[in-house]
Amino acid sequence: MRALREAMASLRRAPLLGVLSMTSIGFSLFILGLFGLTAYNIDLALSHVEEQVQVVAYLRDGTGESRVDVARKEVVSFPEVSGVRYISKVEALHDASQELTEFSDVFSNLEVNPLPASLEVSLKPGYRNPDAVRRVAERLRSYDFVDDVRYGRDWVERIFSLRRIAGAASLILGGAFALVAVMLVGTAVRMAILARSEEIAIMQTIGATEGYIRRPYLLEGLMTGLAGGLLAFGLTWGTWRLVDASFLKVSWMPDVWIVAGIAGAALLGMLSAGRAVRKELRGLYDL
Structure with a gap:
């Protein structure tokens, strides 16, 4: 006191x-x-913005659904991965036509769907840094039916x-x-x-x-x-x-x-x- x-x-x-x-x-x-x-x-x-970080694996045309299902189960088991969504060629075309409405006439007149099927891979919190994203991308590239992998490397690093x-x-x-x-x-x-x-x-x-x-x-x-x-x-x-x-x-x-x-x-x-x-x-x- x-x-x-x-x-x-x-x-x-x-x-x-x-x-x-x-x-x-x-x-x-x-x-x-x-x-x-x-x-x-x-x-x-x-x-x-980090929550939107995804790794997208574009698949070769003609890849069987059974192979995709096996790969999807394997990818989900990766420690960095929180979920995997399969986008078929039809879904890819539909999504593109919804997002790019100014090209709706072009999409409706297509005779052959040019868009590939893909796997959209979401990552867990704590694994959205450049090293973890790059690691997942490299593992996806190891599948022989994967044609390309995109994840916006520069964007993630920025x-x-x-x-x-x-x-x-x-x-x-x-x-x-x-x-x-x-x-x-x-x-x-x-x-x-x-x-x-x-x-x-x-x-x-x-x-x-x-x-x-x-x-x-x-x-x-x-x-x-x-x-x-x-x-x-x-x-x-x-x-x-x-x-x-x-x-x-x-x-x-x-x-x-x-x-x-x-x-x-x-x-x-x-x-x-x-x-x-x-x-x-x-x-x-x-x-």
């Missing part, structure tokens, strides 16, 4: 500094929150690269703004310690331990970080509501991200305060 009272008193003694620190941390985390919201929606979009870039950018930006928050909280705590240097010197003289002196500043850092985290949450949520209601449908981040972000801001505030107070107290002891 003493530590809490002193932390509150310290904030009241320098309210402008406390508000400035909280606001600076809040806006730093707000920018990070906007980036997190953007990264989350990009990840959702890429996940949706999706995978985008996900890696987004993840790396999130880590770099998150680290940068965390560093800014550490510096802001540390500065506020150092100024508070310097303002009370005489009082701290007296406490040291009468035998107060370093832990006893540090606790109020740790709580001050925790409260500053928590307030900044709540401010960032409010700003991020308000921006999301505005964008979502106005011109672009955007998904909100998972609740666990929000809780982790606010808790992380509080912890960051406390740790940065601990670092600052340890450094300043060491300087006072040296005096």
Whole structure:
């Protein structure tokens, strides 16, 4: 209770500094929150695109249904595969005429169906990366009745690269703004310690331990970080509501991200305060 009272008193003694620190941390985390919201929606979009990743094996004309059935059962047993759909020549022509309505006259006047039958192979989550897709494609090519295999290699590799870039950018930006928050909280705590240097010197003289002196500043850092985290949450949520209601449908981040972000801001505030107070107290002891 003493530590809490002193932390509150310290904030009241320098309210402008406390508000400035909280606001600076809040806006730093707000920018990070906007980036997190953007990264989350990009990840959702890429996940949706990944779900469409398929490997298509085009079959030679005249391939018997019995051979196709045997192959389909074998392909389904591949660890990467979630399902296999057989598309006959007739179904392929029907699907093409439905998708390319502007060529309906051409399709209706065909004397011979030029489209091949095919096997559409869907992949399990976790196996939609370039290596896994390439592995499935190579195994499909080993069947002698398979004429060609397509899976949009460049497209798959581009999706995978985008996900890696987004993840790396999130880590770099998150680290940068965390560093800014550490510096802001540390500065506020150092100024508070310097303002009370005489009082701290007296406490040291009468035998107060370093832990006893540090606790109020740790709580001050925790409260500053928590307030900044709540401010960032409010700003991020308000921006999301505005964008979502106005011109672009955007998904909100998972609740666990929000809780982790606010808790992380509080912890960051406390740790940065601990670092600052340890450094300043060491300087006072040296005096």
